Amino acid sequence: MEKERPCRTYTASETEKGIFEDEALEAIWELAESGDVRLDDAVREVGSEEGILRMREDGLIAIKDGLITLTETGRPRARDITRRHLLAERLFADVLDIKDYEDDACRLEHAISPAVDEAICTFLGHPPTCPHGRPIPKGECCKLYTKKVRPLVQGLPDMDVGGCARVVFIKSPAMDRLASIGLLPGVVVKLQQKKPSIVLSIDETTIAIDEDIARGIYVKSEIC
Amino acid sequence: MHKHRHKHREGRTAPYKRVALIGNPNVGKSVIFGLLTGRYVTVSNYPGTTVEVSYGNISLDGGRYLIVDTPGVNSLMPMSEDERITRDILLRERPSVALQVGDAKNLKRTLLLTLQLSEMGLPVILDLNMEDEARDRGITIDKRALQEILGVEVVGTVAPERKGLKELRASVSKGDYRLSSVTPGYSPLMEDYIEKVSSFLPEANISRRALAVMLLSGDRSLGAWLKQNLDEQAVEAIESLREEFSLRSSHPFGMAVSETRLRLASEIAEKVIKRGPAEGGRLLSFMGRVSMHPVYGLPVLALVLFALYEFVGVFGAGTLVGLLEETIFGEYLNPVFTKAVEVLVPLKIVREMLVGPYGLITMALTYAIGIILPITTTFFIAFAVLEDSGYLPRLAVMLNKVFNLMGLSGKAVLPMVLGLGCGTMAVMTTRILETRRERLIATFLLALAVPCAAQLGVIMGMLGALSPNALFIWLSCILLVLLIAGFLAGLLVPGERAEFFLEVPPIRRPALENIAVKTFSRTVWYLKEAVPLFMLGTFVLFVLDKVALLGVIERFASPVVVGVLGLPEKATEAFLIGFLRRDYGAAGLFAMSEGGLLTPLQSVVSLVTMTLFIPCLAHFLMTVKEMGLRTTLIAASIILPTAIAFGGALNWALRAFGVSV
Numbered sequence: 001m002e003k004e005r006p007c008r009t010y011t012a013s014e015t016e017k018g019i020f021e022d023e024a025l026e027a028i029w030e031l032a033e034s035g036d037v038r039l040d041d042a043v044r045e046v047g048s049e050e051g052i053l054r055m056r057e058d059g060l061i062a063i064k065d066g067l068i069t070l071t072e073t074g075r076p077r078a079r080d081i082t083r084r085h086l087l088a089e090r091l092f093a094d095v096l097d098i099k100d101y102e103d104d105a106c107r108l109e110h111a112i113s114p115a116v117d118e119a120i121c122t123f124l125g126h127p128p129t130c131p132h133g134r135p136i137p138k139g140e141c142c143k144l145y146t147k148k149v150r151p152l153v154q155g156l157p158d159m160d161v162g163g164c165a166r167v168v169f170i171k172s173p174a175m176d177r178l179a180s181i182g183l184l185p186g187v188v189v190k191l192q193q194k195k196p197s198i199v200l201s202i203d204e205t206t207i208a209i210d211e212d213i214a215r216g217i218y219v220k221s222e223i224c
Numbered sequence: 225m226h227k228h229r230h231k232h233r234e235g236r237t238a239p240y241k242r243v244a245l246i247g248n249p250n251v252g253k254s255v256i257f258g259l260l261t262g263r264y265v266t267v268s269n270y271p272g273t274t275v276e277v278s279y280g281n282i283s284l285d286g287g288r289y290l291i292v293d294t295p296g297v298n299s300l301m302p303m304s305e306d307e308r309i310t311r312d313i314l315l316r317e318r319p320s321v322a323l324q325v326g327d328a329k330n331l332k333r334t335l336l337l338t339l340q341l342s343e344m345g346l347p348v349i350l351d352l353n354m355e356d357e358a359r360d361r362g363i364t365i366d367k368r369a370l371q372e373i374l375g376v377e378v379v380g381t382v383a384p385e386r387k388g389l390k391e392l393r394a395s396v397s398k399g400d401y402r403l404s405s406v407t408p409g410y411s412p413l414m415e416d417y418i419e420k421v422s423s424f425l426p427e428a429n430i431s432r433r434a435l436a437v438m439l440l441s442g443d444r445s446l447g448a449w450l451k452q453n454l455d456e457q458a459v460e461a462i463e464s465l466r467e468e469f470s471l472r473s474s475h476p477f478g479m480a481v482s483e484t485r486l487r488l489a490s491e492i493a494e495k496v497i498k499r500g501p502a503e504g505g506r507l508l509s510f511m512g513r514v515s516m517h518p519v520y521g522l523p524v525l526a527l528v529l530f531a532l533y534e535f536v537g538v539f540g541a542g543t544l545v546g547l548l549e550e551t552i553f554g555e556y557l558n559p560v561f562t563k564a565v566e567v568l569v570p571l572k573i574v575r576e577m578l579v580g581p582y583g584l585i586t587m588a589l590t591y592a593i594g595i596i597l598p599i600t601t602t603f604f605i606a607f608a609v610l611e612d613s614g615y616l617p618r619l620a621v622m623l624n625k626v627f628n629l630m631g632l633s634g635k636a637v638l639p640m641v642l643g644l645g646c647g648t649m650a651v652m653t654t655r656i657l658e659t660r661r662e663r664l665i666a667t668f669l670l671a672l673a674v675p676c677a678a679q680l681g682v683i684m685g686m687l688g689a690l691s692p693n694a695l696f697i698w699l700s701c702i703l704l705v706l707l708i709a710g711f712l713a714g715l716l717v718p719g720e721r722a723e724f725f726l727e728v729p730p731i732r733r734p735a736l737e738n739i740a741v742k743t744f745s746r747t748v749w750y751l752k753e754a755v756p757l758f759m760l761g762t763f764v765l766f767v768l769d770k771v772a773l774l775g776v777i778e779r780f781a782s783p784v785v786v787g788v789l790g791l792p793e794k795a796t797e798a799f800l801i802g803f804l805r806r807d808y809g810a811a812g813l814f815a816m817s818e819g820g821l822l823t824p825l826q827s828v829v830s831l832v833t834m835t836l837f838i839p840c841l842a843h844f845l846m847t848v849k850e851m852g853l854r855t856t857l858i859a860a861s862i863i864l865p866t867a868i869a870f871g872g873a874l875n876w877a878l879r880a881f882g883v884s885v
Contacts, residue, residue, distance in 0.1 A: 175476075179478070184483055185483070196521075203333075210624070
């Protein structure tokens with residue numbers, strides 16, 4: 001396996017400016033979701049008029065008649081950062097089951113590269129909205145799936161009967177019992193039936209489990 | 225359902241070598257045990273048939289061996305009572321070798337266990353059983369290659385056909401027990417903690433390394449052992465090391481251990497397994513799928529119940545009982561005995577004891593052999609077929625949701641259905657359930673509302689003769705009580721419902737020989753257990769009758785029996801002997817009904833009450849042994865009033881609404 005690289009360090013001013021711009025763009029994007037963005041609203045949200053004016057100089061936004069619009073350079077950046085934030089919220093809320101996720105979502109959005117953002121989006125099944133109901137801006141990966149497509153990773157009960165899948169991770173109180181018969185991440189399972197109980201097979205072993213246990217087994221479809 | 229038990233405890237200076245049969249559930253350990261020792265222990269096709277340890281002494285090539293049959297385990301970190309029994313055998317009795325029986329078609333899982341045994345420092349002989357089933361699925365294993373990789377002897381068998389048995393015996397008697405050279409290694413951080421924990425542990429029958437791994441994985445079942453063998457500080461130190469590890473690593477220790485073992489097992493399996501096209505067994509696997517299919521499973525269930533009713537209710541309780549009780553006993557044996565006794569026995573009182581209305585021959589033997597024996601035997605045959613086919617776990621799959629309503633998981637279907645055979649054995653089988661809460665509810669319901677084969681047969685025979693309506697009322701009442709009591713128990717007994725997790729074995733063609741042997745041994749067990757109690761019960765009635773106490777008791781119980789239940793005073797006798805054995809009580813009602821002493825309505829009420837009545841003596845004692853006296857007494861104090869109250873309510877309802885029976 002490749003060695004882990006040490007994290008790159010940023011200079012303080014570099015990060016601070018970047019983060020401020022990201023946050024401001026995100027705030028403007030959110031305000032734009034409900035109509036025109038007035039400069040004083042944006043200033044109130046961001047807390048620094050000076051910062052916003054500097055963003056105009058950097059060509060991220062334009063200000064006309066007290067209204068802010070995003071420029072060619074500013075728009076994609078605002079979109080991306082909003083997308084990352086909302087995806088992070090989904091990740092924390094749905095998969096990791098963390099209740100108080102706002103602060104972490106805010107930190108994570110600055111840390112995700114576009115490639116990782118697509119991977120998370122695919123992992124989550126290209127969700128259309130965040131947990132609060134705000135629309136998540138579509139990424140390249142979502143455009144590939146114009147129809148509503150199955151998420152790449154799904155709970156075992158969402159699989160098709162007769163289908164096969166590889167276990168990605170398990171989050172279930174029955175983890176030890178599943179492990180003892182060799183049901184661990186990386187193993188391929190076949191779903192035999194969902195009702196009246198879930199029956200699945202691993203190699204030559206067939207087991208019946210509750211839906212509760214099955215919900216905690218996350219799988220990625222494979223061809224049998 | 226009997227067990228020959230020869231308990232050998234630690235401490236004896238033993239000239240023999242201990243050979244522990246270890247393996248995953250339902251791989252055929254008990255079959256191998258039977259073949260090695262010539263001693264029959266129950267063999268079935270569902271995981272969890274063996275819930276206690278059996279021992280058998282054998283001689284092989286001059287050496288003496290003690291073979292130990294153990295409950296099946298998926299992991300030596302126990303998740304239920306039966307698994308703990310096996311782990312404790314390894315921990316407390318030091319076997320010379322673990323004869324691991326594995327499923328040849330499931331090599332990876334077999335190896336998961338082999339790796340644990342080798343980690344424990346136990347020499348292993350690996351027996352890959354069911355090679356025929358593996359071949360059907362196109363799986364062949366290069367045993368020589370496997371032997372070379374593991375460094376232990378590997379034998380292949382097909383136990384029911386006695387294939388490979390000679391080689392297996394030879395590998396035991398050769399005495400060349402080797403430790404596997406393959407043991408899993410973990411990450412440096414984990415190894416560090418394993419070493420730290422090991423340093424606190426004493427020398428034991430299994431390696432300190434294995435114990436440390438179990439403790440770090442959070443095995444709570446070792447608590448008692450730790451307290452016995454370590455001082456408090458050491459126990460605390462281990463606990464804080466475990467906590468420290470979980471803070472330092474995001475990946476749970478137990479998970480990492482399982483993953484490492486599976487990786488290693490898969491690697492080895494890859495090297496020795498050859499896969500070809502499946503050769504057979506398609507019909508059986510089709511039947512296996514259909515019998516638990518959400519739609520087709522229901523007609524299959526109906527068919528099974530119908531066949532059961534026809535065989536046990538109509539053929540057993542009707543035809544056979546008619547032949548035995550009425551013809552053989554009624555027309556031949558009893559008149560002959562009566563004549564013989566009258567001639568041979570001068571004392572009137574002894575004559576009456578033997579052939580009077582409460583005679584040991586005319587009542588006890590006639591009931592036991594004339595009525596109940598044919599019924600239980602047919603039930604045991606039918607039940608053995610069900611057990612060996614592998615249908616029961618599929619029934620559990622079908623009924624899981626219903627059992628959830630009763631605070632139980634589908635796995636509890638196994639002891640509950642077994643309870644239809646014999647409640648005493650069923651109470652023991654609750655060991656396969658994972659939580660004490662589930663065991664508690666299951667034992668309670670077994671005692672309350674699950675009639676055993678003997679009783680069931682008598683009931684079916686009696687109600688079947690009345691009308692389908694009567695049978696329907698009885699069945700609805702029992703199911704209703706089962707559901708309500710289960711639902712309430714689920715609410716009242718604290719704790720979470722255990723999750724449903726059950727291995728479903730393949731459907732197999734039941735072997736005639738095993739059915740015959742199993743039915744025979746269960747019937748013998750039944751006769752040994754039931755007949756003396758029947759005799760005792762009859763004798764008690766006889767004495768009570770002679771000293772005129774029976775009348776007093778009947779009058780004393782009259783407000784309940786006559787007032788509440790609306791039955792004749794004589795029915796008290798049936799309930800009285802019902803304390804000894806419920807089937808005997810039911811047989812008493814059967815005789816009353818035959819003699820025209822009970823109206824159809826009274827028959828239904830009395831049978832419902834008798835079914836719900838407190839269980840027989842043996843069942844009661846087993847419950848005390850498994851769950852403790854206090855719990856059992858509490859259960860009994862709920863059951864008795866419930867039975868009478870429900871019977872009374874039924875009596876009132878049937879009369880009030882003028883239901884025709």
